[in-house]
Amino acid sequence: MKEEKITEILKALAHPTRLKILELLKEGEKCVCEMLLPLKLHQANVSQHLAILKHFGVVEVEKKGLYVYYRLRNPKFAEILKALDEILIDLLNEERKTLLELRKAK
Amino acid sequence: MKEEKITEILKALAHPTRLKILELLKEGEKCVCEMLLPLKLHQANVSQHLAILKHFGVVEVEKKGLYVYYRLRNPKFAEILKALDEILIDLLNEERKTLLELRKAK
DNA sequence: AAATTATATATCAATATTCGAATATAGTAA
């Protein structure tokens, strides 16, 4: 069923570390060692998250010598991240607006 | 942190039942009783899922007499669902292509 | 071949999510 597949993809995205990884990959492909500093996490943990993203088709992998490069498998993932950012901004704006109206109505 | 908020939204989306609910709401607002038949689930369970979607800002609610109407809070959620559908289609096409190439290379 | 470097995997305890069952609430009708 379509919903089950999409659920798997969404679960793959739904983790702070994995979102940060995808933000990094939006700029272009990166090897694991390049992600360690910005993520400030143990290498094993980063590899665990990358394995999940790979397993559910979010990223693809290319080995070059000792390094393993990851990149987004579909540019539409970047669009989804952008839409989510915008939704967050909209939510904050609505909250701000509601607060102002409450104050005016006092 | 931004990633934590987006993770919460993604977790709210990441469930087959909740995706089906959002597909229904893409057509327009619906009361709970209108969703029961297409979802084929117990009312209590549907309400649980709706509570999660509401809590994380995915849907909004309007009570009209005895009925409670739900609708998408932001049309960008519909865009995200559409992008996910397209990603699924792309994945299936790539798989098909890889299979064909494997067969040709035998 | 041994040492080094980059990356991956297995295990496990802590934590989170799930659904069903039972119960509660709230509006409407009799």
Place this chain on the structure above:
DNA sequence: TTACTATATTCGAATATTGATATATAATTT
């Protein structure tokens, strides 16, 4: 008020996800 209908909430057991630790693999350099 009582009965009825639509919806929400609470609880608990089953299951899934998490991060840390330890270990494994694989390419490169010495």
